[in-house]
Amino acid sequence: ISGAGADEAGGEDISEPLPAILAKRDSAVWSTRAACLAQVAALVGTEREAELLHPASAERVAAAALAHLSDPHYRVVLSSLSCLAKGAHILAPALEVVLERLLPKVLVRRGDPKEPVRARADAALAALRAAFPAEVLLPVLGRLLDQSSPRARTAALDLLVDACQDAEATAYLAHGAHARPLVHKAGALAQDKQPELRRAAVNALAALHGAAPASFAAQLALMPLQPQLAVRRALGDLAPGLESQIQHHARAKAAPRAP
Numbered sequence: 001i002s003g004a005g006a007d008e009a010g011g012e013d014i015s016e017p018l019p020a021i022l023a024k025r026d027s028a029v030w031s032t033r034a035a036c037l038a039q040v041a042a043l044v045g046t047e048r049e050a051e052l053l054h055p056a057s058a059e060r061v062a063a064a065a066l067a068h069l070s071d072p073h074y075r076v077v078l079s080s081l082s083c084l085a086k087g088a089h090i091l092a093p094a095l096e097v098v099l100e101r102l103l104p105k106v107l108v109r110r111g112d113p114k115e116p117v118r119a120r121a122d123a124a125l126a127a128l129r130a131a132f133p134a135e136v137l138l139p140v141l142g143r144l145l146d147q148s149s150p151r152a153r154t155a156a157l158d159l160l161v162d163a164c165q166d167a168e169a170t171a172y173l174a175h176g177a178h179a180r181p182l183v184h185k186a187g188a189l190a191q192d193k194q195p196e197l198r199r200a201a202v203n204a205l206a207a208l209h210g211a212a213p214a215s216f217a218a219q220l221a222l223m224p225l226q227p228q229l230a231v232r233r234a235l236g237d238l239a240p241g242l243e244s245q246i247q248h249h250a251r252a253k254a255a256p257r258a259p
Helices: 018-026 030-043 049-053 055-068 074-111 115-131 134-144 150-163 167-173 176-189 195-211 213-220 225-238 242-254
Strands: none
Touching: 018 030, 018 055, 030 049, 030 055, 030 074, 049 055, 049 074, 055 074, 074 115, 074 134, 074 150, 115 150, 134 150, 134 167, 134 176, 150 176, 150 195, 167 176, 167 195, 176 195, 176 213, 176 225, 195 213, 195 225, 213 225, 213 242, 225 242
């Protein structure tokens, strides 16, 4: 596409009104569907970016992104992932509403057979991590660990590892009530019969420990003894200092309280 309305970086026409762009979402023609979110992404960084801040428009974009992640044509999926990678920070309020449904669809694309799809899925996930604080992202990941699909749970655990590297995750996980469901769910999955799921769970436990060691040790100590010991054996050298932290927690808990 060329002409005065074409975006110089991506070649997408940004002269059309936003409602006309979004109307392409459900076209029977794959190239028209792909153009929908490609044109939306092209608005980011232009004077028209402010149009995406309107709640109703942002909700329509979020709904289109969610739908197009499951599109049968990979180029439509690519457009959706690219839109998320470029515009997640602007669309965050609308994306938060659908985040629990959106994340699994993005995560599964990390294992797509096409390398460009995998690369854009990684870019979209990085943008979503940056767009949402730990207090939003980590509880969603915790709930995704309840899914029935081992592949989906493995992908959620892998993203949890990445999310634990963010500085604000440390402050969030330092609160026992926040760390507890993640530690206990990942601890249970570390004993799963599926090797890949076990691997991902152990890595997630190590990342949780690295982000907030004292809080992790306290929550692990609350698990029944046999599962707790299994987690401690599985972690081994991946969680340096864990044994002394658990012992410290046990001593502090047993110490009499001052009158």
